[in-house]
Amino acid sequence: MIEQNPDRESSFTKIQRRFSASLRKLRGEFQFAAGIFAALLAVYLYGQFIPRPDVMSGQELDERILAVMAAATPEPSFASQVYQFIQPSLVLIQTHTGGKPSEQSDGLGSGVVINDRGEILTSLHVVEGADTIQVTYADGTRATGEIISTLEENDIALLSADRLPEVLVPAVLGSAGSAQVGDEVVAVGNPFGLYSSASAGVISGFERTFDLKEKNIRLENLIQFDAAVNPGNSGGPLLNRYGQVIGIVVGIVTPVEGEFFIGIGFAVPINIAGGAAGIPPY
Numbered sequence: 206m207i208e209q210n211p212d213r214e215s216s217f218t219k220i221q222r223r224f225s226a227s228l229r230k231l232r233g234e235f236q237f238a239a240g241i242f243a244a245l246l247a248v249y250l251y252g253q254f255i256p257r258p259d260v261m262s263g264q265e266l267d268e269r270i271l272a273v274m275a276a277a278t279p280e281p282s283f284a285s286q287v288y289q290f291i292q293p294s295l296v297l298i299q300t301h302t303g304g305k306p307s308e309q310s311d312g313l314g315s316g317v318v319i320n321d322r323g324e325i326l327t328s329l330h331v332v333e334g335a336d337t338i339q340v341t342y343a344d345g346t347r348a349t350g351e352i353i354s355t356l357e358e359n360d361i362a363l364l365s366a367d368r369l370p371e372v373l374v375p376a377v378l379g380s381a382g383s384a385q386v387g388d389e390v391v392a393v394g395n396p397f398g399l400y401s402s403a404s405a406g407v408i409s410g411f412e413r414t415f416d417l418k419e420k421n422i423r424l425e426n427l428i429q430f431d432a433a434v435n436p437g438n439s440g441g442p443l444l445n446r447y448g449q450v451i452g453i454v455v456g457i458v459t460p461v462e463g464e465f466f467i468g469i470g471f472a473v474p475i476n477i478a479g480g481a482a483g484i485p486p487y
Contacts, residue, residue: 283446284405287391290448293343293374294318296325297395298350298364298440300335315394315441316340316364317376317450319482323369326478327440328455329355329362330417338364343401346370354481359473360417360424360455362440363481376442378484379449381428381474384408392432392454392470394441406432415456415471427471428452434470443472453478 296316303309314331318324325340332338338350348368355362384390386408393403410429417424430443434454443452452472476486 282405283389284391284403287444287446287448288393288403291317291376291391291393291442291444291450292401293372294376295343295393295395295401295441296327297341297400298325298327298331299339299341300332301337301339302334303336313395313398313437314439315437315454317440317442317453318342318373319378319450319479320375321373323366323373324353324482325350325364325366326453326481327362327364328453329357329360330420330455331440332362332364340364340366341400342370343374344370344372356478356481358422358424359477359480360420360422361453361473361478361481376450377448378475378479379445379447379451381411381451381476384411384428384445384451386410389446390430390432390451391444391446392430392434392438392441392472393444394434394438394454396433396435396437398437404433406430409469413471415458417456424455424471424473426474426477427455428474430470430472431468432470433466435466438470450475 294317296318298314298316300312300314301309302312312331312335314327316325316327316331319326332350332352338352339347340350341347346368348366350364350366352362353365388408389405390408391403391405393401396402408428408430412425413427413429415424415427416422428443428451432443434441434457438454439456441454442450443454445451452474454470454472456471457466458469458471476484480486
């Protein structure tokens, strides 16, 4: 029977323990290294597959800032848009009445082209009795006008011209029947000969009456509005916020001598004024 040496067994056990400890330490270091490698690999793959953000140049940054500022700029007012819409259809009307030098007179007013024949709606009192009528279109084309029909009870006249501009832009006619008190309107005309002027306001009332003292006529069913109009606006269009003609300006109310605007203007509804051109009431 062989007897085991206790000292020898103790040394072997110690070696086993040291080896196991070294193995565990090596395993831990390997796991740590593997974790570092995995992290580095993830960073590398992220850089390869995720696109890097573009770096803007100074010029690109300035352009981006300008674009943002432009987007924040308020839209043009409705009056500005309406004016651009109607301006090509506006006409300046100038009249001359002959006779003795003391009886001669010149007048001016406004009109609006309403169809592709170049016919012009205006106020009758602007052209009535004139020996010559000169119309000037938006592009500067000048022509001789002639009265072809009238609605005397509504102070409306329809003119034709012996010459048309190369590009004729008739206005779009709307309906006064769809308008309401408080709706925004724009009056465009030639006050005091100041060509193509615009003023904005609102509709103040309907079914108004107005006396043309020089003709002893009472106009009825008028639109009342507060957009500024003065001598020279007569015959010009009154427009809604969509650029549609809803009336023809015929007069202003003033309690003093002379024609000075005090906040009340009148227009014949287009569904009535259009009758001078054969357009049925609507």
